[in-house]
Amino acid sequence: MAIQVFKPKYRVDEVLEEIKECLEIGWTGLGYKTERFEQAWNQYTGFKNSHFVASNTVGLQIAIKVLKDANKWKNGDEIITTPLTFVSSNHAVLYNNLQPVFADVDDQLCLDPKSVEARITKKTKAVMFVGLGGNIGQYKAIKELCDKYDLKLILDAAHMAGTKVVNQYHGTIITTDHAGLDADVSVFSFQSVKNLPTADGGMVCFKNKDYDALARKLSWLGIDKDTFNRTNSKGSYKWDYDVIDVGFKAHGNSIMASMGLVALKYLDEDNARRREICEIYNKEFFSLESDNLITPIFHNPECISSRHIYQIRVANRDQVMEFLNANDIFPGVHYKDNTQYEMYSYAQGSCPNAAQISKEVISLPLHMYLTNEDIQKVIDVVKKAVKW
Numbered sequence: 001m002a003i004q005v006f007k008p009k010y011r012v013d014e015v016l017e018e019i020k021e022c023l024e025i026g027w028t029g030l031g032y033k034t035e036r037f038e039q040a041w042n043q044y045t046g047f048k049n050s051h052f053v054a055s056n057t058v059g060l061q062i063a064i065k066v067l068k069d070a071n072k073w074k075n076g077d078e079i080i081t082t083p084l085t086f087v088s089s090n091h092a093v094l095y096n097n098l099q100p101v102f103a104d105v106d107d108q109l110c111l112d113p114k115s116v117e118a119r120i121t122k123k124t125k126a127v128m129f130v131g132l133g134g135n136i137g138q139y140k141a142i143k144e145l146c147d148k149y150d151l152k153l154i155l156d157a158a159h160m161a162g163t164k165v166v167n168q169y170h171g172t173i174i175t176t177d178h179a180g181l182d183a184d185v186s187v188f189s190f191q192s193v194k195n196l197p198t199a200d201g202g203m204v205c206f207k208n209k210d211y212d213a214l215a216r217k218l219s220w221l222g223i224d225k226d227t228f229n230r231t232n233s234k235g236s237y238k239w240d241y242d243v244i245d246v247g248f249k250a251h252g253n254s255i256m257a258s259m260g261l262v263a264l265k266y267l268d269e270d271n272a273r274r275r276e277i278c279e280i281y282n283k284e285f286f287s288l289e290s291d292n293l294i295t296p297i298f299h300n301p302e303c304i305s306s307r308h309i310y311q312i313r314v315a316n317r318d319q320v321m322e323f324l325n326a327n328d329i330f331p332g333v334h335y336k337d338n339t340q341y342e343m344y345s346y347a348q349g350s351c352p353n354a355a356q357i358s359k360e361v362i363s364l365p366l367h368m369y370l371t372n373e374d375i376q377k378v379i380d381v382v383k384k385a386v387k388w
């Protein structure tokens with residue numbers, strides 16, 4: 001049987017039970033399970049303002065709009081971002097008529113603080129950090145840069161559901177925090193192949209409560225019910241509301257939230273299995289490092305990574321991909337350097353490390369249905385393939 005890079009695992013009976021409740025009471029839309037999911041997510045992560053939306057992409061779009069409007073950024077102001085991401089991160093900047101400025105990545109495939117600092121101009125308003133594969137990379141140093149230069153920090157946490165940051169005091173692990181609590185906004189994805197899979201969904205987690213309130217209005221067409229509820233609390237005015245902006249139809253619904261509520265219960269368990277699989281891969285590939293054929297991408301040990309993705313670098317990547325495919329193994333690539341897309345080609349050549357990595361990187365199969373035999377097969381075929 002073919003071994004795919006991703007395969008979501010749904011707890012079918014439990015999901016159907018949650019959805020059945022929605023159908024029976026006749027409530028599948030905004031509210032009900034979306035509120036429960038937001039509360040459950042707050043409780044699990046420690047975020048205070050989680051807002052469930054239709055996708056990470058639209059969540060980022062709205063998050064940036066809120067930051068832009070509230071802080072009076074102008075069209076053409078800049079957000080420093082990474083070329084090694086899914087295009088959503090960068091499209092979200094452009095949707096808002098802001099300019100994505102690409103900084104280079106480090107060997108963990110996350111933004112390199114030195115490169116970020118070199119790209120800061122008078123127009124820079126924010127940094128978009130992507131925790132690739134669930135890794136925090138040098139997030140901490142980026143956060144310090146943002147504080148130093150008074151920039152907003154936007155975390156594209158599409159891969160980071162369940163990533164914990166380890167707080168170390170005197171070398172003893174005392175506590176962990178969920179990744180992203182200290183960002184201005186963290187945006188998660190619950191798209192169908194992410195490590196907390198629904199069919200589509202995202203969570204926008206603002207630090208600032210007022211920004212969260214704005215985001216909630218924007219995700220429902222700019223409709224502002226609160227003012228009318230306050231001023232006209234009599235029942236007969238319940239239908240009435242104000243509209244404060246050209247918002248979007250982007251809020252989540254109770255069916256997706258039902259899927260999310262179940263998946264959240266299994267998130268830590270699933271992530272632990274992911275880390276276990278990564279350990280098996282690592283043990284094999286790190287011992288080979290001396291022959292320089294395979295370089296596993298390591299995750300910062302200051303985090304307990306969700307391990308959404310397991311990546312290695314190989315010099316003959318395209319050949320290796322072909323060989324794996326011929327053996328019924330279908331890995332992925334995360335990601336093609338975004339500056340190689342026509343859309344972002346203005347920045348081509350500005351991020352040499354990302355360009356090189358983009359030619360070498362492979363994401364090996366990593367999901368809940370992998371057996372240890374599957375993993376061994378992948379390892380054996382990869383080892384053969386690099387010498388092909």
Ligand SMILES: *Cc1c(COP(=O)(O)O)cnc(C)c1O
Pocket residue numbers: 054055056057058085086088089130156158159188189190191200201202
């Ligand atoms: C999947 C992904 C997104 C987009 O998420 P959607 O929920 O599908 O919109 C954004 N950024 C990264 C890094 C992703 O992997």
